[in-house]
Amino acid sequence: xxxxxxxxxxxxxxxxxxxxxxxxxxxxxxxxxxxxxxxxxxxxxxxxxxxxxxxxxxxxxxxxxxxxxxxxxxxxxxxxxxxxxxxxxxxxxxxxxxxxxxxxxxxxxxxxxxxxxxxxxxxxxxxxxxxxxxxxxxxxxxxxxxxxxxxxxxxxxxxxxxxxxxxxxxxxxxxxxxxxxxxxxxxxxxxxxxxxxxxxxxxxxxxxxxxxxxxxxxxxxxxxxxxxxxxxxxxxxxxxxxxxxxxxxxxxxxxxxxxxxxxxxxxxxxxxxxxxx
Amino acid sequence: xxxxxxxxxxxxxxxxxxxxxxxxxxxxxxxxxxxxxxxxxxxxxxxxxxxxxxxxxxxxxxxxxxxxxxxxxxxxxxxxxxxxxxxxxxxxxxxxxxxxxxxxxxxxxxxxxxxxxxxxxxxxxxxxxxxxxxxxxxxxxxxxxxxxxxxxxxxxxxxxxxxxxxxxxxxxxxxxxxxxxxxxxxxxxxxxxxxxxxxxxxxxxxxxxxxxxxxxxxxxxxxxxxxxxxxxxxxxxxxxxxxxxxxxxxxxxxxxxxxxxxxxxxxxxxxxxxxxxxxxxxxxxxxxxxxxxxxxxxxxxxxxxxxxxxxxxxxx
Numbered sequence: 001x002x003x004x005x006x007x008x009x010x011x012x013x014x015x016x017x018x019x020x021x022x023x024x025x026x027x028x029x030x031x032x033x034x035x036x037x038x039x040x041x042x043x044x045x046x047x048x049x050x051x052x053x054x055x056x057x058x059x060x061x062x063x064x065x066x067x068x069x070x071x072x073x074x075x076x077x078x079x080x081x082x083x084x085x086x087x088x089x090x091x092x093x094x095x096x097x098x099x100x101x102x103x104x105x106x107x108x109x110x111x112x113x114x115x116x117x118x119x120x121x122x123x124x125x126x127x128x129x130x131x132x133x134x135x136x137x138x139x140x141x142x143x144x145x146x147x148x149x150x151x152x153x154x155x156x157x158x159x160x161x162x163x164x165x166x167x168x169x170x171x172x173x174x175x176x177x178x179x180x181x182x183x184x185x186x187x188x189x190x191x192x193x194x195x196x197x198x199x200x201x202x203x204x205x206x207x208x209x210x211x212x213x214x215x216x217x218x219x220x221x222x223x224x225x226x227x228x229x230x231x232x233x234x235x236x237x238x239x240x241x242x243x244x245x246x247x248x249x250x251x252x253x254x255x256x257x258x259x260x261x262x263x264x265x266x267x268x269x270x271x272x273x274x275x276x277x
Numbered sequence: 278x279x280x281x282x283x284x285x286x287x288x289x290x291x292x293x294x295x296x297x298x299x300x301x302x303x304x305x306x307x308x309x310x311x312x313x314x315x316x317x318x319x320x321x322x323x324x325x326x327x328x329x330x331x332x333x334x335x336x337x338x339x340x341x342x343x344x345x346x347x348x349x350x351x352x353x354x355x356x357x358x359x360x361x362x363x364x365x366x367x368x369x370x371x372x373x374x375x376x377x378x379x380x381x382x383x384x385x386x387x388x389x390x391x392x393x394x395x396x397x398x399x400x401x402x403x404x405x406x407x408x409x410x411x412x413x414x415x416x417x418x419x420x421x422x423x424x425x426x427x428x429x430x431x432x433x434x435x436x437x438x439x440x441x442x443x444x445x446x447x448x449x450x451x452x453x454x455x456x457x458x459x460x461x462x463x464x465x466x467x468x469x470x471x472x473x474x475x476x477x478x479x480x481x482x483x484x485x486x487x488x489x490x491x492x493x494x495x496x497x498x499x500x501x502x503x504x505x506x507x508x509x510x511x512x513x514x515x516x517x518x519x520x521x522x523x524x525x526x527x528x529x530x531x532x533x534x535x536x537x538x539x540x541x542x543x544x545x546x547x548x549x550x551x552x553x554x555x556x557x558x559x560x561x562x563x564x565x566x567x568x569x570x571x572x573x574x575x576x577x578x579x580x581x582x583x584x585x586x587x588x589x590x591x592x593x
Binding site: 132162 | 342
């Protein structure tokens, strides 16, 4: 079902709220991986508010859909998302990165309610997500496993092992999404280690590739609708995004991969967040 | 000694037999293998339970991640590849997605040590115990023969938590009686003695028993302890024996750095030191050759245990 106008409006509002939350948590934490958290906002917003079957009252519900944030450094984006859908109180995120907090920079599934996998070291998520997808098959459960990958992360060879295996096992219940924001720590992805033609590479590994504007809910929705109903071969969604999206002075800037903000930048960043991008 | 050679068998076949048995007992067991199904003796499980077996191809990093993901809903994944590729090659995966995440994954590793023979140093891991015991929450087991490996495989299936199970390639004496109890973390006193304690693991356990006979001929009474579980270490058994014998020799097919010997030395140093000698590979890589000639060359035979016993007795 295509998004209705009111659904679209609601998603946009949720996304704007999440951006403000990410800015808050980055400020409270004294620094975080804000650029790549902002680039994935629409992707995780539509997943958590429209596509994923979850029950915040029952986080261990066996039939829930799974989400693996393979680009684990973007935990500063996922943590407020989990709070917003009701897994815990957002106030607790004031402890983010602090000693004894359940919320470290890279989220720990043993400590964070609603989190399906501990990630942080890159190139692990897709393999784990594939295992989760195969577990659904073995256990005859219908859940989907979504895995959000970074673009720089795709330098890691283990991803390509997982892709090869996913198409071998035809795990159409596994839906990888690439947050293609074109930046990594040392610079632009194409300069550090070129990925192009990224779509052809996924295709060669047996995936159907859908390319979308990762900040456009209508495009994301169409792609996800196709991905969740795939039967022949798994679908990957390559979401073209902008690192730092939604905060004017952070957009498309490598240096905001990780950053800290003072109270002036905090106010300025929040003021620049708009519902209609 | 009171043990007979029941037959000659490889410990990896003990694993294969144990995996099949565990798989029959528990539907939740799944297995993954990185293109070494025959070498790991996992064929029987794979053909008995094709829907619970996942061939991953030569992609060990992906295999470990898949195994962690497969733990959903109480599944118990057993991964199989050589010891080298179960540890060093995938250490980051094992560290983060298995150990740190406390996943109930059983990392089963064959062809450990120099006794794999002709494949040579590239495949002969002598560092794997060091790597794996350094991971918080990881249980590390090194079995000595077919029967013990089979028992251990069944035991780890019933244990909740990550396990590294280390075994080998060559056919070696199978001497542990089938009815001898196997308990994770519990040492087995194979022979009682009063002059010296010999603590051995893996393929060196049989050598320790041969040393027991040699020493007996010379009037030396050795207590032979098999420590199959290197972590958690059975400290109580070690001290119980040492209170009697007052000196100890450890024996293992691993680098002298980071193995069973260092674990024992650490426990002694932190509590009550006793004279100690270690039979192990002396911080070097292996090479190609027949298992037996390599064990001889690197000083891992019963005669090396005998020499070390004599040395440690002088230090008492």
